[in-house]
Amino acid sequence: MNDVQHTVTVAAAPRTVYELLADTALWPVNFHPTVHVEQLGQDGSSERIRIWAVAGDKVKAWTSRRELDPGSLRITFRQEVSQPPVAAMSGAWVIKALPDGGTEVVLEHSYRAVEDDPEGLAWITEVTDRNSRSELANLKALAERAADQDELRLTFEDTVVVDGEVSDVYDFLYRAQEWPDRLPHVARMDLTEDEQGVQVMEMDTITTDGAMHTTKSVRVCFTDERIVYKQVVVPMLMTAHTGEWRVAAVRGGVAVTSQHTVAIRPEAVAGILGEAATVADAREFARIALSGNSRITLEHAKAYAEDRSARARL
Template structure:
């Protein structure tokens, strides 16, 4: 199976998205071809709808949208910081808030990362992300399986050398899933509380990871 995404500008504020697929079934079996066709149509419709919702939310200034970052100055190299974040297969050993991790990297620099993260109350939740790791300087990702409180989560890790040190930054962009606020935070919880909870939880994990990456890089200086 192969395919492509085509973005066609319509005017200054809108565009048309076309998702194309090509595929073959084993032995060109008609029943298998029909099954594939239905699955592709179903998944493509869902993907396009999710893309439309996510992009229009980002463009609207909706209060469900939250973007933030945390940074730390490190007396170490960008390469060592990159290596620590890139080797997510070791996070269960290195990061206290990671209970389980599974990393797949069939093509160098293109990763699928699934992990169980511990919350402060002792519970765990599973996330799954696709990551693109670039030039020892940045790692960008999008979550495919999200925590209950989020309907969109993208992020990036960047490592920028500054004189004899490096600035390491973790950036998040999320959209709050308003339908699940009370399920997760309890009756009476509102969007403002959800924004605060997400900022605190993701920020705490990012700062913890940055702190351990800092120690790792500075030990190797």
């Protein structure tokens, strides 16, 4: 096993830091490499999670078991199911109180490559170093501005009901490579799916003022149920943007929901929206822009699914 440590000093209370690490539901918003986390089970202080994350230029997924110890401010983890070139990976988040009221965070990793392959080991070392540095920097920034997080973070959703089939609605959302021909605001789409259900997409959208806007996202697809995604390159106004398309059978048809969570970058607000603009203005700007595109997509998904249902009844 190869052992490495990464350390950061945080000007925040140890309990604040611990709570950020314990809440995996917010990891996709809080930590740049993390795309999605699924809670697989929890028994007291032990939990199993499935993580999708950007590793180098790839998207990797693994299943981990975590042991949470709030008393000693320590969280240990071990991958139960790894993806090559990782053969085994374990470690710990160790949180130590400092005399000045701050916190030292030590992130420990122990890992081994499949068949001890030197190239695989070099890749793991590079990715572990890069992601650890990124996560610790995110953690420091979040903990030191913990009091502002409720103001900076916004979650909202839009829903339409479709007189159609779940599978048809999901198909419209899943086959995003066809969106340039189906959605008026999508000018270009490059989509790859090297692993079933994990999509990387780069998209050009046309804004209401006619400008072109390029985004890149990773999507994790759960057939006929939902598609979760994270924007891996975000506009300057945001530090994070995640979302979800949910499809569920309801009385009267199919409920289709688009949900967004965004985190505002406060230091960018004045430069983008004007000197007098506030974080509240930025929240509203993001909500209107994202909700507008989502509602267009929802309405076209509705029309597509209802047309297919009507044809099937003929």
